[in-house]
Amino acid sequence: MNKVPFLNFEPIHSEIKVEMLKAFEEVYDSYWYVLGNKVKQFEEEYASFNHTKACVGVSNGLDALHLSLKALGIGKGDEVIVPSNTYIATVLAVSYVGAKPVFVEPNIETYNIDFSKIEEAVTPNTKAIMPVHLYGQACEMQPIMDIAKKYNLFVIEDNAQSQGATYKEKITGSWGDINGTSFYPGKNLGAIGDAGAVTTNDENLAEKVKILRNYGSQKKYYNEFIGHNMRLDELQASFLSVKLKYLKEWTLKRQEIGAWYDEALKEIEGLILPKIAEGATHVYHLYVIRTKKRDELQSYLTEKGIGTLIHYPIPPHLQEAYESLGLKKGDFPIAEELAETCLSLPVWPGMGVEHVELISENIKAFFNEQI
Secondary structure, three states: OOOEOOOOOHHHHHHOHHHHHHHHHHHHHHOOOEOOHHHHHHHHHHHHHOOOOEEEEEOOHHHHHHHHHHHOOOOOOOEEEEEOOOOHHHHHHHHHOOOEEEEEOEOOOOOOEOHHHOHHHOOOOEEEEOOEOHHHEOOOHHHHHHHHHHHOOEEEEEOOOOOOOEEOOEEOOOOOOEEEEEOOOOOOOOOOOOOEEEEEOOHHHHHHHHHHHEOOEEEOOEEOOOOOEOEOEHHHHHHHHHHHOOHHHHHHHHHHHHHHHHHHHOOOOOOEOOOOOOOEOEOOOOEEEEOOOHHHHHHHHHHOOEOOEOOOOOOHHHOHHHHHHOOOOOOOHHHHHHHHHEEEEOOOEOEOHHHHHHHHHHHHHHHHHHO
């Protein structure tokens, strides 16, 4: 063994291949491919997994957030608080409804939004807080919910990376008024293509999202709203139903890999390991380390056949797409520091301790060469 890819689907997909092919045949032979029984079945299963009254399958995670905001009536002139270090999709969803994203810095140790900084960002135009459970770790949700209650704000969780994580034993995606998740193939629960879902305990909001995802229509050719074509298709729903049965098992494996990394890398000077907030759990969608020598380390590992990625190299406020906000380098120094120092190591079910040992030995060798 001399190469470790950043992501490898082969171990889990070979394990469930027979079930997945059967799922494909069932959909193929049903002659019903959009908004049928398979979508309904998965929605019920995922709502049960996520401890919510409702789940609405949609086309992808970005659309899940977009429809969540739209269902709440958030739009032009409104502000939505988002983390300054999130993936761009969180911010795009706010822009899609005509609202303004307002950035709040993360806790530099957990990488999640720093709840102690949210209140100072609230203005008379603030309508919602959108916490992102980044990299697999649950945000500290209770303080966020307390702030939302104090200022009468909505909460929309971006749960794209943390299916199954918890804060104070309550699962992510069940705290907010309405929440979005992604089933992009690389997620902990991944489809074989694009897919996403909205979760909520408000059945009226769920019904509104169902209408919005389907051209704004409940009855064919009768349109109540200006809606969208943002539906989860039968085939992806069927695949997700198969995979959902294994998610808890795969999560335990990811957590084991995270523990192996913690032990193997704990004494390397100049290397910062992920930290978990009190009361939170981490499902290790990503295992993110930090070092000022990030770019050099990534190049070194690449030469050794070890795949890594940077999540994310440019924070949203410095993206060209958001020049109109008038923000500049230095406005959000924590997000900028994370963008310059973060490196994601391989984590995928099927990795063995030998993979982690090889990666760790190479990281140690890199830092030894720096002395």
